[in-house]
Amino acid sequence: MPPTMAQISDPKIAFAYLRPACVLLTREPTVTNVDTLSSQLKEVNDATLQQLQDYVLFPLRFVLKVPGPKKDKLVQAVAEAISYVLENTCVQSWETLHDLLSELCLCLCSPTDLGKPADTSEELQSAVLRCLTALLHAAYGDIVFKLFEPIMLPGLGATVSLLLALAEKTKSRDIQVSALKCLQALTLQCDCDQDHVVPTSEERCLVGSIVASFLPGITVTVARIITGDLRQGHGVTVRAIKVWSRTVGLVLDDAQLQDAESNKTPSTELGRIGQLVVHRTKDWVKNTAVKLCVLLKKIIACTSAHQHWRVRLEMVELDDHLLDRCSQSLKQCVGPLLEALVGAVNDEEPRVRERCEVTLRAVSQRNQSCSSRGDKSSTAQTFTDVLSENLHSLATSLPRLMRTSDDQKKLFVLNVFLGYIKLLGPLVSVVLNSAAHLERISKALMQVLDLDVMDVRIVEERSYAATIETTPGSADSCFARTQRKHFLYFTDEKIFSVLMEICRTLGYYGNLYLLTDHFLDLYQQSSSYRKQAAMVLNEIVRGAAAIDVVTEGQSLTGQVRGHSVNQEDLTAAVASVMEEYISLKNWHLITVSEETERDRQDQQLLSPSRLLSISNSDFSNSDSNCLQVISSKINSPCTSTSTSTIHQLNSNIWQLCIQLEGIACFAQTLGRDFRPLLMTSLYPVLEKAGEETLLVSQAALGSMWDLSRACGYSSLKELINENSDYLLNDISLNLQRLSQHPQAPRVLTVMLTHSDCSLLPLVGDIVQDVLMALDLSYDHTAALFCSVLHALMKALARWFPSSCGRTTESAQSKKSSGHEEVFDIRQFILDYSKQKELAEGIGIEEDASVEDLEAPAPTECEEDAEDIYGPDVKPELPPHLSITKDVMERCIHLLSDPSLRVRLKVLDVLELCVCVLSEKENELLPMAHRCWPPLLQRLTADDPLAVLRAFRVLCTLGDTCGDFLRRRVSKEVLPKLSSSLTRQAPISAKAGPVYTHTLAYKLQLAVLQGLGSLCQRLDLGEADLDAVREACLPYLSSRQPIRVQEASVSVFRHLIQVDPDALWFTLNELHCPTSYVPPHPDLQPVQLSGMGRPRDEYSDNVLKLLQEEFGSVAEAVDQPGLANEPVIDVTD
């Protein structure tokens, strides 16, 4: 309808306008004619249309009335036209209403059965349903109630069953919804926005008594729809619930029933129809209520956990409506209704929650007013009594329900339980005072919270100092992975969160002392309850501090939390629980099986990736290497431990994790007031942070972060630094009782890892204790202390970064500059001739004098420096250096420890000592001197692994005191090594595949792997380099084991860095892939002994080296530097 066109308001004009179309339609009932009429109808205004209603409706109804089959399209068009008319006018005559109703029903139903829908198109059905709804809305108040006279029962019944059939059987959701809407309109319960007839109570009674006849049909069918297909749209379910609740509410209205009893009218004149009339007697009500109760329970079960919140909201509406209207007649249903309502208190959808709270408040008010009136009926008991009764009975059945039901049911039951607790508020403590009920509740919690401890990975995963140390600053990485708990009896995460909320709410309202006592009892009672009890305790304490408790206005009793737990009580409770947690028997649990422990060590030592680490001689890379080892380790299968012990270990691990979480929780509840408790709790937490089991150490680290946040520290470092006195006190004490407290060194390790040099003064005190404890028990605890010393030195190296590694840098810069420099042939030849003259003895004195002048300069400087303090009095060493010296002293002894593991660790410690001490050469050199003999042993006569580490130490030493070392290495180390290499070369070349498993092979490999970097670091003289080169050359042979070849290639790579020319020559002597054509015919052709040689065993490696280190072989010809090499050869 175009809005610009004015509607016809004059009835006469309208009549004239519409008449032709009406006449035409009567004569020729076609779709076109109907359309014409309906388009014309739209041009007539409502008042006029009302006057012409009968006239207009006549041709349309005539079309419907014409006997014989009609086209769906035509009926649909007619229905739409009628709908339009009815939507804009009122029906004033009973006949019209009655006839139209039956005519429209006839359009829908099948010709044979009035109660069944015909097989018509969905569009038609939808149009007719719309028309019906419009008709019912259009009916005047004075005629509509005629529908509900007993005489109308059969017709009405047919309509009702027709609508029900449509609502149930049709596929289309729209039709289902509109059929249900229509049904609602038919029972005068419509809730759309249009105006409705407001019935008086008598009229309501009339309607109610008639609808009572259809009640069984409607409730059963609609219940079927509600509980039917889960996939049906929520719209249908919502509508169906509405119909159900409205219908039941109408028929079993308490108010009506009271009246109905008084003026029961026996109707005799109805004849057979009279049998259809239902008299709502007491018995009838009772029977009906029983049946409805069954249906209601079904509906509740099906919808209370429905996925769509609108459905749940509608359920709350239903509860509200029925509790409001029919609490007397549906006494049996009050329980389930309340339960459903309570279950919705914790709905995740706030709109549902709000509605629910409003309802509950209304319910409680009604009941209160009820009871205040002094009714004698059972509802007179106050609402809270009902609730606590329900809570009691639920608590009784809780263990069984937890055992038997599925996840969804559990979730619902727990939600209801939580709802009761929230509603009862402070009254909960009354329920809890009953020992039997507390017992039940706790049993149920213990049962359902049983953890699944089957996962083997948890036991297997290991943390390493390296992993912890790489992340001291970043908090996020610590939280990146908190292990999810797996439970035996449920999988849904929601259940867990509801359970935790239950615990918190119990803690919030209940008596904290009673609860902690009870659950601590359980904790102590049996190891099988311990983990669950700890979980519950953690949450109870949190709840008591009102953390994560949502309670605003949910308590119905109108009281706020009667007692608020004061900080003192909370602290006392926390202290007692924590004391239990960290008591020896609950804290020092075995999490690592002895067997796997040993496996691990062996594996770690023999892990091939460890061997790689030497090739990265830059020690800052050692972390990443450690990580490699870890990753290779974790994947290794563990076969030896029996499953039962794994379960035990697993359970221990979880218990520790939960207790660690608990400590974090407690800190959170107490905030800064937790600080005094750090005295007792920080040490145990740190102890676990140093634990090898990954899960435990992660949990501990997590709690450390929580602790630091709760106590107002900005970082772990601050937490540890501020409380270092507490920690060190325990450490120092426990170091004296190592047999009982072997974890003390571990705590120190963690402390050092996370702290900074401000800790040094206090640590200095402790280090003396450590060293003393070590001195007292070398044999037992050396391994343990090595890790402490290692951590200590690592920390010192971090806190006082020295100039270690400067020579590496300078060497590298030298190397790079060498490459970039533009080669000047003239200068080269000049230099060369000068060198040659020198070699022949010309001008040697002159040069020597220069060297003499240069050499003493630095020593003089140092003497000066010493003079400042006077010759006798040595200045006091800075604490970190004196500690380092003390540690190094111990290393000297430990270097020859019988255990390989200890020796390896000591070598690491030694390396760090050298690094730290490097800033004070005066201190370092004597120590290095003292270390030398045992170190030499490691280098020349030890396990390959130790050899490798020793090489690394040697390299580091070479960085800082090269001169001191060079002579010793060239005198004592190199001859031995090179001779053994030379001796071994022919053997390994000929050996079979078994050879790679021999010690000789490993030793060979280790030496070759370390030798290169050593040579480079020490800046060895030419003679030594020659010796090394000679010794390694045989290993370039392709007959050697492949890894030996690789190692040897690596030696050559390092040597090339030191002296590229000589090496180039050596390699080319072995094998020269190209011939060098002199740029000028005057120059002699280049002759290298490797030229033109056929491919032999050395070719591959030589070619590889030449290519990698000197650029591509083909280009070599063009390089001026290399092109000049032959000059040397020529002059020879």
Place this chain on the structure above:
Amino acid sequence: MSRPAPTPIYTLRGAGGPLNTLHFSCHGGDTPLLYSASGKGAIHIWNLNTRRAERIVEGHSGNSIIWVSTLQAAHTLISQGRDMQVCLWDLSEGRSEVVDSVWTGSVGFCQCSVLETSPGNQLLAFAGQQTEEIKIIELPSKTPVCTLVPDAKVGMVMCIKLWQPDSGPGPLLLAGYEDGSLLLWDVTQRSELSRAKAHPEPVMCLTFDPERLRGISGSSEKTLSSWILDRQNNLQLQDDVTLVNAGVSQLCIRGDGKLLASAGWDHRVRVFGWKKLKPLAVLQYHTDMMLSVAFSDHQDPRQRLLAAGSKDQRVSLWSIYNEGADTG
């Protein structure tokens, strides 16, 4: 079943010097405090709840402090240093200032003794300028009460103890001297009541139980010697206790009169039953000579700690023989 050797429940670190003297103050205020004085002139006030130094007071211009105590109100601290001064401190409301000082003139190590005569009035006894002289003054007026000098040569005053007997009219004073003798003085009469030769070596320390009228003294040798006062105020020597190692720095009897603790030069604290002097425990933790012991005066018997200060700059706190308490 033999119980594991007891360990200190806590160690207070950071005093930065040998701990010459300790004094508990657990009555006033809510936090129990422990005062310690170091050889480097610092008085640490340890909060026993947090176990941290609440305040550090520097005084006596860096000289060693040999004695601290508090006067009835915990806020008044009295300290004696090797700079021959006894200082009175006002510590209330975060202040730490010397309100008064007394020049003693003594170069020895004899610790003062203080006795409360009436609320707000105390008697202070200290070794005087002359080797054998003991001076007693009244606080806070600083009026000299008397000077006690023995007739015979007994050497330097080593330790003194002032107390008020239940029966007698005036306070009495016990003093140990360099030659090993003990003298009992009547302060009001300024007369020597009795004497006994308790040790062949100098008396290093003594303590006295006014209820049982029984005392004990230690010396640089291996024996502790106990003695009683009879009705006529005569000193009578009783049993000796022989120690394993020689030398005792300090002796202390617990407030309930059940325990006696000794600070030994052998790095150990020994605990005895006071009644029969039965050796009960050896507390081993420190790495240097013990200089001081003190028992807490806490109202709750379970929180009555024993504190021991050592030359190794640490104070160890022990919870021993206080029924029901955690022995740590």
